Amino acid sequence: VDTTSLEDEEEDEAVSAMVEKVVEALPVPQEVAVPVAKSFVDYIATRRALPDKKKGDNVKARIGGHSVRLITGEYPDGRLGEIILVTSKEGAAWRAMLNQFAIAVSIGLQHGVPLEAFVKVFTFQKFEPSGMVEGGSGRVKMASSLVDWIFRELAIEYAGREDLAHVGAEDLDPYTISKPEITSEGVMRTRGETREVQLTLDAIQPTESAEAKAYRLAREAGFTGDICDDCGSSKMVRNGTCLKCNDCGSTTGCS
Structure with a gap:
């Protein structure tokens, strides 16, 4: 039995089913929707592999006492296309699971899944290790889990999500x-x-103002700061229940 032909038939059936679902979802006539749906499905089904030589980041951090290194691979236009996760002093099962998780995310990115979709799902997930973040980019100081830190870093660097950063x-x-x-x-x-x-x-x-300055200076000199009605002097002193001008000697009504 030619298993290759069977696999091709199964793949064609799956693609046809996806095209039909997309056609049903599009609010346009069927003759217009079919080519659009085929292009859409072909885009998703086509994996855009990264070049052999690529740029990226290499970030190491400690979260709750656990060390993890996040390595990214970028397309020539700067888009994220791959992540690699490396841990130390962990069990073989944990390292293998983390490695498979990174591969799954990378395949999704290379098939056109937006980074924002991963960020929405994996940020704020809570499990151990969690807590204070040491190292990394320096912009994430607390993480509720390992994947929370990973996708905060990716969102800040590649999606411009400043709202997920603790440090500007x-x-x-x-x-x-x-x-x-x-x-x-x-x-x-x-x-x-x-x-x-x-x-x-x-x-x-x-x-x-000039009036305010005269009042302030008179108060500092021991006067009341009031202005004499006769001579305009600010050297008024208390004289019983009235005020007396030290310059002209007039009072405010008391003898």
């Missing part, structure tokens, strides 16, 4: 400008290794 990219850049800090010298900022005063404290004092 600008916080890790040694050449970014820090937040303003008020010191005795003035308002300072740190840019890389340079620290400089950008604004003196005198420059940030609120503006003061």
Whole structure:
């Protein structure tokens, strides 16, 4: 019996069934839906293998005391197409399971499954090892599981999911400008290794009107700060229940 022909027939039947389901789902006439459905199924069924020489990341982290290394492979356009997971000091069964999981994800990526689909499923999954994250990209500080950390890192790097990061990219850049800090010298900022005063404290004092300044100076000199109705002086002192001007001697009504 030619098993190859049987496998081909089974594959053709599976593809035909997928095409029929896609045709039923498309809200267009059948003559238009059939070629679209065939193209869609062919795209999914075709595996786009990575080139032999490829770029990627190599990230190592410790999660809850367990060491794991995440290695990625990229297409020439920068899209993620492969992940490899390496652990140390673990049992053979655990390493084998993790390796098969990475292969399954890689096959899905190479068949066109969006990374966001994996991120939606595997982030926030909770099981051991979990806890504080040491190392890695430095942008994920806590993980509820190993796969949670893996797909947080992938989502941040390849899908721009800044909402899954605990640390902003600008916080890790040694050449970014820090937040303003008020010191005795003035308002300072740190840019890389340079620290400089950008604004003196005198420059940030609120503006003061002439009346407010006269009132403040009079109060500091021991006067009440009130203005004499006769001479306009601010040197008014308390005189019983009334006020007396030290310049002209007039009072506010008391003898």
